[in-house]
Amino acid sequence: MPESNKSKNHRHSTLYIVGAIVLAVVLAIVGPALFGESLRPVVGLLEVGGEVFLRMLQMVVVPLVMASVMSGILGLGDVRKLGRPGAYAVSYYLSTTILAVVTGLIVVNIVNPGRGIDPALVEDARKEGEQTLAHAAGRNERQRFEWHNVTGDRSATAGESKNVSIPAKGVWGVRISIDQVGQAETPARALVQWSEDGNEFDELPDGEFVAGTETGIYTTNPAIPVSEKVRFVRIDFQPQEGGTHSIVEAYLVPGAPSIGAIFRNLVLMLFTNNLLGSMVEINLLPLIIFSIAFGAMLTTLGSRAETITSLVLSINDALMNFILLLMKLAPLGIFCLVAARFARAQLDGQFLTLLKTQAWYMTSVIVGLSIHAVFTLSFLLWFFTRRSPWTFFVQMSQAILTAFSTSSSTATLPVTMECAEKNAGVSSRSTEFVLPLGATINMDGTALYEAAAAIFIAQAYALTDPSFVLTFDKQVVIAITATLAAIGAAGIPEAGLVTMLIVLNAVGLPLELIGLILPIDWLLDRFRTAVNTYGDSVGAAIVDKSFTS
Structure with a gap:
């Protein structure tokens, strides 16, 4: 009889949880359609209930x-x-x-x-992904390279950029984008240089990026990796010859750690x-x-560990037993979690x-x-x-x-x-x-x-x-x-x-x-x-x- 009651209680609990999830999804879809933005305070309350559980x-x-x-x-x-x-x-x-x-x-x-x-969705996703990468690296935004250009005209940018310091933590790379306007005779080039002290710079291995001669935007793929010993980087940009002009943009972006790390x-x-x-x-x-x-x-202490052994088992x-008590609240807590998350996604x-x-x-x-x-x-x-x-x-x-x-x-x-x-x-x-x-x-x-x-x-x-x-x-x-x-x-x-x-x-x-x-x-x-x-x-x-x- 006890086993039968136990099985029946398990089936009831499962059905309650399934019902809670189904009801939460339905309300999350229908609710915003009926009540619109006025539903957000309710969603906030549901989030609190779900977070408590x-x-x-x-x-x-x-x-x-x-x-x-x-x-x-x-x-x-x-x-x-x-x-x-x-x-x-x-x-x-x-x-x-x-x-x-x-x-x-x-x-x-x-x-x-x-x-x-x-393809437009791919480009939109790229922008969102850049923000996520910066956030994951502990930065609110990417660090942009700037040139000694008092006019602010990006098409006039040339030569060496200002130095950019590499954060001590994390793995970093340099992403370069060159916008070629008009047919060029020779392509624009960007060379990444590195330094340990910010004074003497050397060329970064595999740090040269060459754009095309046709009109279009050319971007490094993947970003040019920066080794751990590098403390400063800068970019030496040489514009195209022929064509209208070329515009360069460059950022210090977070990279992915290695499997070894x-x-x-x-x-x-x-x-x-x-x-x-x-x-x-x-x-x-x-x-x-x-x-x-x-x-x-x-286990090696014998009778001397009886007290603490009994305590651990108790x-x-x-x-x-406390988990059994929590499971009685599971349908309500699960309803709050699912309804809040799905409803917020629908409202957005x-x-x-x-x-x-x-x-x-x-x-x-x-x-x-x-x-x-x-x-x-x-x-x-x-x-x-x-x-x-x-x-x-x-x-x-x-x-x-x-x-x-x-x-x-x-x-x-x-x-x-x-x-x-x-x-x-x-x-x-x-x-x-x-x-x-x-x-x-x-x-x-x-x-x-x-x-x-x-x-x-x-x-x-x-x-x-x-x-x-x-x-x-x-x-x-x-x-x-x-x-x-x-x-x-x-x-x-x-x-x-x-x-x-x-x-x-x-x-x-x-x-x-x-x-x-x-x-x-x-x-x-x-x-x-x-x-x-x-x-x-x-x-x-x-x-x-x-x-x-």
């Missing part, structure tokens, strides 16, 4: 992760028993990430979403110099490492417009994510555990729907652990170790999304620059880079944006074209987070067998 989930994440990982180690009794499950978990996450990237590339090549996009940060993030700081910033990797080490140490049980004129202009791109990503979840992950679940994928999906549905609503696998972690253990019957030893690790490093949906987005951007860019050809070897580079970037995403802030820049940079695509996918990213982020969460739970079920073997 999100913060309540995030409030539990850090203590739950630390208590659950310690409980898992204490339950094993010997930390060496974690070796095989740990190896299985990492192998599973790496394998599914590779499979997700391959799926994304196949789907986006079949659908070819960039084939019919308006990401993995360096990832290794360093495993070990924190401030445990409380990691708790405040919800950096789970160092907390997991500390919890494993601390739990292992407790804290873990209390937090799981984005939602239905974006569905029309980027329908094929959205279709590519969502179909790819669906194939990965329904076929790849479900097959792996059935093959290794002989579980019914549909039954397991229903058992994890509350966590998947919460992930869609919050667009944060970390914030969803408490719900994922509760569903996996209470509904799906995954042992606490697996959920307490595999799920916190998966919420940090498992990025199936993100890797698939980045590979598909990079191909879409390349297809759209080819419309504006016919010289760019998306060859097979470039697609292989995208696949490898997307996989590595997704795995290393936990090692950098603003991971989604920065890893996307790495993928674009790897095949020479303009970084500012990230503006093509930014307007719809908030919506697709919900789908890929749901897939990430489902992948975490499948991993916990598969690795669970290694704890019992």
Whole structure:
């Protein structure tokens, strides 16, 4: 009887959450059409309600992760028993990430979403992307090169520009644009020069940019990279000969970090110099490492650790009960989150417009994510555990729907652990170790999304620059880079944006074209987070067998 009531309550909770999401989307579309701008105060109130629910989930994440990982180690009794499950978990996450990237590339090549996009939209997206890049680099706007020109006539600009200092933090490049007016006999040239002290300048390797002789705008693609040792740069501009005139504009723009830099940060993030700081910033990797080490140490103390062991286990049980209480508020909190975000997009004129202009791109990503979840992950679940994928999906549905609503696998972690253990019957030893690790490093949906987005951007860019050809070897580079970037995403802030820049940079695509996918990213982020969460739970079920073997 208790199991029957438990199953009935789970079905009711899932239906309530589904109903909340459907109602929120309907009201978000219909409300602005009926009430217009007068609906904005209501949207503001809904945002507050959604933010309260999100913060309540995030409030539990850090203590739950630390208590659950310690409980898992204490339950094993010997930390060496974690070796095989740990190896299985990492192998599973790496394998599914590779499979997700391959799926994304196949789907986006079949659908070819960039084939019919308006070139004007590409140029508009470039401008928005430049602002986003500057913001991500900690600057409100790009730093522009200026010439010693008292008249302000850009067509009269020539010679050496003023010095521009390179910020100490970040990776930077120089983007040059030359507007050739009239047929030139010889093309205009711009040479980037560098200096360590601002006095003596040398030519930057590969720093020469030559425009064409035909009328048109010529832009560096990609930006000319600036090495870490450079402290100052300037540009020596030589105008064309013949024709009317040429106009030069140049900016210092942020670039993408290398894969090596990401993995360096990832290794360093495993070990924190401030445990409380990691708790405040919800950096789970160092907390997991500390919890494993601390739990292992407790197992060596015998009876002397009985008091603190009992305390850790009690804290873990209390937090799981607190999550059950939070789930009673989930339908209301999820309604507020979804209704506020969708309604604001509709009020700003984005939602239905974006569905029309980027329908094929959205279709590519969502179909790819669906194939990965329904076929790849479900097959792996059935093959290794002989579980019914549909039954397991229903058992994890509350966590998947919460992930869609919050667009944060970390914030969803408490719900994922509760569903996996209470509904799906995954042992606490697996959920307490595999799920916190998966919420940090498992990025199936993100890797698939980045590979598909990079191909879409390349297809759209080819419309504006016919010289760019998306060859097979470039697609292989995208696949490898997307996989590595997704795995290393936990090692950098603003991971989604920065890893996307790495993928674009790897095949020479303009970084500012990230503006093509930014307007719809908030919506697709919900789908890929749901897939990430489902992948975490499948991993916990598969690795669970290694704890019992």
